[in-house]
Amino acid sequence: MAMLEVDDLHTHFTTPDGVVKAVDGVSFNLEPGETLGIVGESGSGKSVTALSIMQLNPEPPVSYPEGEILFEGEDLLEASDKRMQQIRGNEIAMIFQDPMTSLNPVFTVGNQIREAIRIHQNVSKSEAREKTVQVLRDVGIANPEQRVGEYPHQFSGGMRQRAMIAMGLACNPRVLIADEPTTALDVTIQAQILELMVGLQEKYGTAIIMITHDLGVVAQLADKVMVMYAGRAVEQGTTDEVFYDPLMPYSWSLLRSLPRLDTAGEVRLLPVKGAPPSLIFLPKGCNFSPRCPFVKDECHEIDPDLYEKKPNHTAACILSVEEIEANKHRVDEELGVEG
């Protein structure tokens, strides 16, 4: 059994306009030390999946009509509030997108990291302080003895994200969920933060769920990838498989919409048409059919499940592997060959 097993998770929100199926049947596994990348557009259900694991969705309006989230065999959807408080931060930690707003302005950074340690570990004040300095040093903050007593406004954006990671890792959790941890940072700092996360993962064996819409980040970090669209997983496989041989037109479109250094000037970009669908009024048939470049008539009728198209590589598309390859080839002829 995997360490973290999300099985057919449904996360619904009841709103005055109807039920929003923010996550609609998502399954994945995570082993110790592994990195899973979850990619997708805004509103595809990435963050809600993460918050479901943490049980941090606002309740109500959230409900979990189906599925289970097994962490070492324990169903987190059934866990009591008290039990979840023990798990959060200690077993599963989460870091958020915007480091500028994720630290409380009225407390010192050290105070906030120490809080995590003091809640979960039975240590004295001075031990907690030492440990705080230690984790700040781990995440590469210079002069941590002094920095520990400073307030968030005295930290730069990159340092705050490092502090957030320190807060997440303070109790050596088994799983770290990073919800777009580099989106608010500039590119050089992004690279440093990613490097830091890889380093800490190697040191502590933490499993990471990396949520992002930045395909470059996933390519760099993840062992396997789950592509989400309109609350569902539409493609799952190892990072190499999904990136070099995407079998779902949506993943392929995402990759074709990005400029690449090695083909710059030779290949025209292909934007993904239209906007993500409303989660209340989903299109008939395949959710992606109104935007799909390879769409067939049947696509508007049949709502595909995830099929295993190749060993350990699943995609939700009724097109056969041959049809998809033919379509990709056709576009390559028109716009220039990729890769």
Place this chain on the structure above:
Amino acid sequence: MVEHDRTTLGAGAQDNAAEPSVEEYVKVRGRTQREIIWRRFRRHRLAMASGVFLVLLYLAALATPAIVPYEYDEIDYAAINQGPSLEHPMGTDRLGRDELTRVLYGGRVSLVVGLGVGVFSTLIGAAVGIFSGYYGRAVDTALMSFTDFMLTLPFIPLILVLGSIFNFTPASITLALVILLWMNMARLVRGGVLSVREQEYVLAARAIGVSDSRIMLRHVLPNVVGVMVVQATLTVALAIILESTVSFLGFGIQPPTPSWGNMLTDARSTMTQQPWLTWFPGMMIVITALCVNFLGDGLRDALDPKAVE
């Protein structure tokens, strides 16, 4: 000689001597939060002056029996209706009682009532506001309906009725004013809690396993302190004015115990002949209320965690 030294050492060496080393740079300590707040507060001149004035006033009120040579009810028929003089800096009233002594004793009542109402209405209002904002839904609806109901009560007539039933002492008038003045605090704190609880750092705190009650008290409440301070000072000023009003109307603190309000009642009939009897208690009410407001303003700016140096 000096010329010579410069040429031999060179400009570079001179500069090096003046520059602190890297270690010294690193050692420069950041300001603590307390220092930052104090710095910002000090820069607010008006608030600073108001604070000093209020502290002096409180000390004077506390030490009144020791520093004034008269009693507040010491009648001296040899010196009635005297204007301000060296012996009686604020003059005397129609019974020859020293006005300064009475203003200071009256200040004791006003200041104690003001502070008491400020503290207790803040405690009650904050508690109601936190419960309301934190639990939401039915609790929120019930508490806020009750708060709205209290706000609709016409409090001047009500307090006059209460005053005519129970003879007000400083303690009981404080209680009555607390009951009538906690509602704005409750509404403000609730609003603050509602907005702060949606902040990402609250989510981040929950994500490290902090319990809900701890989040409310340790993470949310300190972020609402700014508005609480301002509201508390407004309440203090309002309580001082209301106590004076009620006493002026004859339902508050009863003579011969002086309060700024009932001193004004006394002085009203002779306002044209002995105007100083109106000036001094009247001015004290205005100045004290004003100073409390300035102080609140300064504290709000100084305590705002989002303010930049």
